Amino acid sequence: MSTMDHARRTRSLRARLTGLIAGCIFGVLALMATYQYFALADQLRARARQDLLATVAALRTELNGVTTKQQIGADPRRWYDATHGHQNLDFAVLDANGTTLIASRGYLAPATSLSHVAHQRVPRENDVQKVRNASLGVRLRYIAADGLVGGRGERVTIVVQLDPREQLSVLSGFALTAIVALTIGTLIVGAMTYWLVTIGLRPLRTLTRAAEQVSSERLGAPLTDDDTPAELKDLSHAFNRMLARLNDSFTRLSQFSSDLAHDFRTPISNMMGEAQVALTRERTAAEYKAILISNIEECERLSHMISSMLFLARAESAHTELRKEATALEAIAVSLAEDMAPMAEEAGVAIEVVGQATAAVDGVLARRALANVLVNAIRHSRPGSVVSMRCASSPEWTEVGIRNVGDVIAPEHLPRIFDRLYRVDPSRHTGGDSRVGGAGLGLAIVKSIMALHAGTVSASSDAVAGTTFVLRFPTGMPPGPAGNSRC
Ligand SMILES: Nc1ncnc2c1ncn2[C@@H]1O[C@H](COP(=O)(O)OP(=O)(O)OP(=O)(O)O)[C@@H](O)[C@H]1O
Ligand SMILES: [Mg+2]
Structure with a gap:
């Protein structure tokens, strides 16, 4: 990973956390500001209505103090005082014909007719009416309440008007302040979060x-x-475990490639050595023939190693497909015994096949696995002994046990004989004894074939019971009388 990638990833996590926290704070503040805005609007509205009602009451009191409607316009100051100095409140008193008896300076007659509160009723908040004034561009609030001159004389109408512009400008001022505070607050929180996350991500x-x-x-x-915080300790431990696994695979791979190079070099050096010695002087045709035969043997060994390696590489790739079908394993064992009869005869051993077992396996691969174990068994048998192939099965598994008596595998070698290129006695390979010599790949192939079948292979060896390899396949077939034989 490049330093730039690393920086970009850290930045993105920081930006994400900063964005999330700043967004949350913005949301909460915006909610609070909206709530305050509506609460303020409600309060202003209630206050304005109370002012309207109080003014109507004050004007009605004034009306009680006069005896004729002509007296109404006579002393305007007393009437103006009724508005309690409110700049946004105006009024007019009209007679029954709609003629204005007195009106304050800011009074604007409504464009539509208003409904009147009867003189004997006290006006309430819902008597307030809104009428749009085109020239001001706002809806003015009105209350029209009837009253009687001197308390029992001629009926007149008191109209009180409230201009809401001041109220609206208080509200828009609040909104503007709230937006500025919200923006600045969010920016400060964002910057602090960014800084804190930077420290937190250290x-x-x-x-x-x-x-x-x-x-x-x-x-x-x-x-x-040591300095890793508790939350990252798990990650650090998981990372260390991964490193240990990688280290193990890496060491094994390095070891394997050096063993491989060594094993390839041996037959090539043998061939070169023989050819060079042969060329030091003139040879007879028979000598050249012997050298060529020996070279062919080395080439066969190399070819065997290469094809085994190729097989292992393919078997261990994830895409290997098995052609599984119900296969009688004892039939494979019998056919192998026939094919290897000459080899067994040369080694002086007999092969016997006992029992029956059928499983869903890839026939070609199963044959190869059995052949590898059988070849080993023949190679390592004591002359005159019997190699037995015993088949058995249960509904879940099917196994073939191959047993021979002869060389014993020491306990310290047993766990390693399935590793690639592992031979118990490597000197026997280079010692020129082609009967015993091998590449050390046969059992590795068996292991990977068994793994492909989700099966297992195990080995046990001692001088009395002999050496036994057990290849156990999952039966993979519907249970029935044929699948439950044990012989
Ligand atoms: N039946 C057996 N008795 C004694 N030793 C055995 C037996 N089978 C395997 N071994 C030991 O296990 C080692 C690994 O076997 P494996 O089949 O992997 O390699 P190989 O036979 O040496 O070579 P290859 O099979 O590639 O030709 C052998 O070198 C041998 O020492
Ligand atoms: Mg072998």
Whole structure:
């Protein structure tokens, strides 16, 4: 991973956290500001209505103090005082014909006719009416309440008008302040979050830097987690476990490739050596023939190794497809025994097949696995002994046990004989004894064939009971009388 990638990823996490937290704070503040805005609007509206009602009451009191409607316009100051100095309140008193008896300066007659509150009733908040004034561009609030001159004389109408513009400008001022406060508040919270997240992510960056130092040479060195916070300890431990697994595979792969190079070099050096010695002087045709035969043997060994390696590589790739079908394993065993009869005869051993077992397996691969184990058994048998192939099955599994008596595999070698290129006695390979010599790949192939079938292979060896390899396949077939034989 490049430093730029690393920086971009850290930035993105920081930006994401900052965005999320700033967004949440913005949402909460916006909700609070909206709530306050509506609460303020409600309060202003209630206050304005109360002012309207109080003014109507004050004007009605004034009306009680006069005896004729002509007196109404006579002393305007007393009437103006009724508005309690409210700039946004105006009024007019009209007679029954609609003629204005007195009107304050800001009074604007409504464009539509108003419904009147009867003189004997006290006006309430819902008597307030809104009428749009085209020239001001707002809806003015009105209350029209009837009253009697001197309390029992001629009926007149008191109209009180409220201009809501001041109220609206208080509200828009509040909204503007709230938006500015909201923006500044969110920016401050965003900056603080960014800074805090930067500090909070420091251990992650330390861990990343440590991970960047890991190379194939330092796979074995785990990351130290002394300063790692508790939340990242699990990640650091998982990383160390992964490193340990990688280190193990890497070491085995390196070991394998050096063993492989060594094993390839041996037959090639043999061929070169023989050819060079042959060329030091003139040879007879029979000698050349012997050298060629020996070279062919080495080539066969190389070819066997290469095809085994290829087989292993293919078998271990994830795409290997098995052609599974119900197969009688004892039939494969019998056919192998026939094919290997000459080899067995040469080694002085007999092969016997006992029992029956049928499983859903890839016939070609199963044959190859059995053949590899059988060849080993013949190679390592004591002359005059019997190699037995015993088939058995249950509804869940089907197995073939191949047993021979002869060379014993020491307990320390048993767990390793399935590793690639592992031979118990490698000197026997180079010692020129082609009967015993092998590449050390046969059992690795058996193991991978068994893994492909989700089966297992196990080995046991001692001088008395002999050496037994058990290949166990999942039966993979519907249970029935044929699938439950044990022989
Ligand atoms: N039946 C057996 N008795 C004694 N030793 C055995 C037996 N089968 C396997 N081994 C030991 O296990 C080792 C690994 O076997 P494997 O089949 O993988 O390799 P190989 O036979 O040496 O070579 P290849 O099979 O590739 O030709 C052998 O070298 C041999 O020492
Ligand atoms: Mg072998």
